[in-house]
Amino acid sequence: MRPSKFDFQSLDVQYEEIPKEVKFCKNCVVSNQRPRTGFDKEGVCSPCQWAYEKDHEIDWEKRERELQVLCDKYRSGNGSYDVVVPGSGGKDSGFVAHQLKHRYGMNPLCVTWSPFEYTDIGWQNLNSFVSSGMDNILGQPNGILHRKLSKLAFELVGDAWQPFTYGQKAWAWHIATKFGIKFMIYGENGELEYGGSEKYKYLPKEGTEEWEYEYFKGTSVDAFAEVGLERGLFKKGEILENTLQWYRPPHPDLIRKSGAEMHWYSYYKKWTPQENYYYCFKHTGFRPNPEGRSEGTYTMYASLDDKLDGFHWYLSFIKFGMGRCSRDAQTDIRRHHITRQEGVALVRRYDGEFPKKYFEWFKNYIDIDEDYFWYVMDRYREKSNVWKKVDGEWILQHIVS
Numbered sequence: 001m002r003p004s005k006f007d008f009q010s011l012d013v014q015y016e017e018i019p020k021e022v023k024f025c026k027n028c029v030v031s032n033q034r035p036r037t038g039f040d041k042e043g044v045c046s047p048c049q050w051a052y053e054k055d056h057e058i059d060w061e062k063r064e065r066e067l068q069v070l071c072d073k074y075r076s077g078n079g080s081y082d083v084v085v086p087g088s089g090g091k092d093s094g095f096v097a098h099q100l101k102h103r104y105g106m107n108p109l110c111v112t113w114s115p116f117e118y119t120d121i122g123w124q125n126l127n128s129f130v131s132s133g134m135d136n137i138l139g140q141p142n143g144i145l146h147r148k149l150s151k152l153a154f155e156l157v158g159d160a161w162q163p164f165t166y167g168q169k170a171w172a173w174h175i176a177t178k179f180g181i182k183f184m185i186y187g188e189n190g191e192l193e194y195g196g197s198e199k200y201k202y203l204p205k206e207g208t209e210e211w212e213y214e215y216f217k218g219t220s221v222d223a224f225a226e227v228g229l230e231r232g233l234f235k236k237g238e239i240l241e242n243t244l245q246w247y248r249p250p251h252p253d254l255i256r257k258s259g260a261e262m263h264w265y266s267y268y269k270k271w272t273p274q275e276n277y278y279y280c281f282k283h284t285g286f287r288p289n290p291e292g293r294s295e296g297t298y299t300m301y302a303s304l305d306d307k308l309d310g311f312h313w314y315l316s317f318i319k320f321g322m323g324r325c326s327r328d329a330q331t332d333i334r335r336h337h338i339t340r341q342e343g344v345a346l347v348r349r350y351d352g353e354f355p356k357k358y359f360e361w362f363k364n365y366i367d368i369d370e371d372y373f374w375y376v377m378d379r380y381r382e383k384s385n386v387w388k389k390v391d392g393e394w395i396l397q398h399i400v401s
Helices: 014-019 044-054 062-073 093-100 118-131 143-156 162-179 190-194 221-231 241-247 251-256 273-283 309-320 322-334 339-349 354-365 369-382
Strands: 083-085 108-113 135-139 181-184 261-264 387-390 393-396
Touching: 044 135, 044 190, 044 322, 083 093, 083 162, 093 108, 093 118, 093 181, 093 273, 108 162, 118 135, 143 162, 143 221, 143 354, 162 181, 162 221, 162 241, 162 251, 181 354, 190 322, 309 322, 309 354, 309 369, 322 339, 369 387
Parallel strands: 083 108, 083 181, 108 135, 181 261
Antiparallel strands: 387 393
């Protein structure tokens, strides 16, 4: 059911805290429109400040020893699974799992929350990862429910990708508690590496308490289900506790009872995505985009797994003026792979490129027409601080320079 313009509803609470005056980092290409990203008095963003600390202040040898102690604590010794590693089998999760197994002698159980629909190269990389000697559990949620949740998320938070985020965060916890595994390691602390909360800046792990605020745009899966029921999108019996459980973490009491802990590998190792790519190319059979760069960016190894991924980044560009290229350039500047001047040129060339390859698939997947797609784009442009309509055309007012 398509709501009229008077029925349009957004549950994304991130806009409430974003500054009205747009500023760009003097060191990289991020702006203060990225939710929860702070700037110091010199105009440098919090992820760039953290990058400096990584290069000059963090004692990585000490943290390496901390990781060794942690692995010694949890290592099974009898070949049974002793750590859960969530991921897609891509460059980042592949790096973490392979390091844990071959450098630290752990026995990882890898878990993958399935993309909406795999790309050919994404499916190939997952199978290559498993073939490199990894055990993996692939979680595939109810397809009808997943599509409907994605359709709601497209309007309600401006990101059809949101149901994937729910499962991506929760699936590992469910597997860990069901198998009695007390140790989990994710790749990087994205809030710290790319911009966001610094609550866990000097801590190796987090709980599930802040997920809704930090990762889910202030909106739980239950809010989507409620709107879907009100609109008649869900049939009676589709929204059941067992169908929604994989989109939520296990109950806090169960987590406490299980003793399970989630750590970030990036706390213990200096996180460098490009190096992860080279590592996995050699060790897990990971391969980049066979067509060259991915839509919306200049890199060949990002946004490969999921046909819907390009629309996640395009909506980020619509809402905040920053897409996939901006993310990649920020990271490469902080890791000294490119200069800010080069990053600016790349962003101005590729950021906001429309993901046309899977546009027909996307409309069919969430059951919308093209008019409704652009209607939602317009509503989020209206809410943003970076767009202005001039003579009937939307103009991006703030471009990095």
